[in-house]
Amino acid sequence: MAIxxxxxxxxxxxxxxxxxxxxxxxxxxxxxxxxxxxxxAMAEPFRDxxxxxxxxxxxxxxxxxxxxxxxLGVGFVPVRKVGKLPFHTYRAEYALEYGKAAIExxxxxxLRGHRVLLIDDVLATGGTLAAAxxxxxxxxxxxxxxxxxxxxxALDGRARLGGAPLHTVIRY
Ligand code: AMP
Numbered sequence: 001m002a003i004x005x006x007x008x009x010x011x012x013x014x015x016x017x018x019x020x021x022x023x024x025x026x027x028x029x030x031x032x033x034x035x036x037x038x039x040x041a042m043a044e045p046f047r048d049x050x051x052x053x054x055x056x057x058x059x060x061x062x063x064x065x066x067x068x069x070x071x072l073g074v075g076f077v078p079v080r081k082v083g084k085l086p087f088h089t090y091r092a093e094y095a096l097e098y099g100k101a102a103i104e105x106x107x108x109x110x111l112r113g114h115r116v117l118l119i120d121d122v123l124a125t126g127g128t129l130a131a132a133x134x135x136x137x138x139x140x141x142x143x144x145x146x147x148x149x150x151x152x153x154a155l156d157g158r159a160r161l162g163g164a165p166l167h168t169v170i171r172y
Contacts, residue, residue: 005041006170008034009150023150023172025121029063039067041169042147046072046117049165051144053077053110056119057103057132058084064149065119072117077109079132090138094131096124103128105135112140123148123168126157133164 008028015022028034042064055077056065062078069076082091082102089104110116116136120129123146133143143164151157151168158166 003034003037005034005038005149009170023122023152025060025063025149028149035067038149038169039064039071042119042149042167043068043071045165045167046145046147049117049144050115051117052114053141054117054119055079055105055109055132055136057128060121061119064121068117068119068147077105077116079103079105079135090135092131092134092138094127096127103131103135105132105139107139110136110139110141114139114141115144116141117144118146118164119148120146121149123151123157123166124155126155126160129157130160130162133161 008031010024010027012022012024028038051072051074053075054065054069056062057079066076082104085104085106088107090107091102091104093102118132129146136143145165146161147167149169151171153171
């Protein structure tokens with residue numbers, strides 16, 4: 001029987017600031033069968049999509065992106081907050097559901113023409129993933145798709161992904 005993954009997501013009202021309903025995935029991560037099912041579900045539509053690399057956004061994106069890359073048998077590329085990566089980087093700025101930030105990726109992480117699957121835990125306004133797509137394009141690679149565990153549909157983040165194939169496991 002399929003696992004109801006939404007049961008393992010904990011809602012925390014007013015975190016990290018008033019008005020935000022935070023979707024906490026730590027209960028899902030701590031339950032082996034749910035974690036495995038979540039990662040399988042995120043990877044599934046992209047098994048035969050010719051993906052060369054998986055890129056994910058720190059920190060929660062890594063928890064899902066690294067196992068997805070291992071499942072697909074491809075390399076993993078970390079997208080990090082500014083100032084964390086030691087080598088030459090591309091940079092993209094974005095607005096969060098709460099706050100503002102920029103992300104970076106190593107300039108040699110992707111090759112021109114690489115097909116990249118982007119992973120994050122939550123798609124909210126889409127600003128973060130849109131910025132990650134910008135990094136992929138700056139490196140001359142292409143976005144094969146975007147896979148998220150949770151989509152907050154009311155925020156319409158998918159509208160900012162420029163028509164890239166989006167796969168969502170849990171939708172609120
Ligand atoms: P956005 O750029 O608005 O799509 O925000 C997505 C990023 O912020 C993801 O990396 C999420 O981890 C985090 N995030 C935004 N909203 C929430 C939320 N309600 N619950 C948990 N994480 C969130």
